[in-house]
Amino acid sequence: MKVEELHAKVGYRLSGRAQRYTEVRRSIVERLSRSGRPLTVPEILSSAKSVPLSSAYRNLTVLLEAGVVRRVAGTDDQGRFELAEDIAGHHHHLVCEGCGTVDDVPSSTRLESVMDEAARLAAEEQGYDVWSHRFDLIGLCRQCQG
Amino acid sequence: MKVEELHAKVGYRLSGRAQRYTEVRRSIVERLSRSGRPLTVPEILSSAKSVPLSSAYRNLTVLLEAGVVRRVAGTDDQGRFELAEDIAGHHHHLVCEGCGTVDDVPSSTRLESVMDEAARLAAEEQGYDVWSHRFDLIGLCRQCQG
DNA sequence: CTCAGTGCAAAGGATTTGCATGCCG
């Protein structure tokens, strides 16, 4: 997705909630868009120094509510954020148990269809209303294998 | 798995690390064993009142290091714990975005084989050493659908 | 003018750690 298209989409969703698409928010969205993986708040701010943590969290909350970003859980308790699926596309994660980093991995249609089937079955059995799934691979990234 | 067998297994792993299988640890393991889902620390303690949070966390850390329990991430930032896979068996999770509860779901051999294949491919491509995966279904539990 | 956005500082909540004591092996 082109950057202009990305910003247009995000701006549209924010305006629909009477919220502005400010410079800080733009930079957060762009940072997430450029990174091929979910980022922690400090990582997001590493490019936009001088922005206080509280502002970052507040903006992320707004973007979260607007359905622009999504929170991702790793193995540590550090929160990570990525663009929503309908913007970044559906994918899976490689979670490193060494350093906690999470990388993106594309999915495959075959895998998706099997998972959807599994979701339907599980949902029926336990009365859940399932609308999404997450498939994460747990292991060690290249750096942590040393 | 029978309770005696469970305790024998856990006790063995702890003794291998020069650590005792105390009453509190037994109660934690039994609580997790009985529950069909990952529990938060307060939930674990609900049956063993009078045990301080710090002790629970310390014991969970020991059990974590001994490979007896595993930490599970939901959608909220509340940590949840369950028995390790080789004790509780491999399964998946139903995560409720409403209340944060996580329920267990059994897996299927077909699903597993497809996932293992996916894991191999992803691992090769990005240089990860993958040894496990997690497949979680996200939605709303029966209670939260009202 | 008005209301959302921003900074700074303080508050919160979950989890960890220091230290002295208790207890099993």
Place this chain on the structure above:
DNA sequence: CGGCATGCAAATCCTTTGCACTGAG
């Protein structure tokens, strides 16, 4: 006895909130 285990309290870490101020529409 020696070392792990435990309680309590204080400390941390990440995240959220209160409040006053700035700024865009």
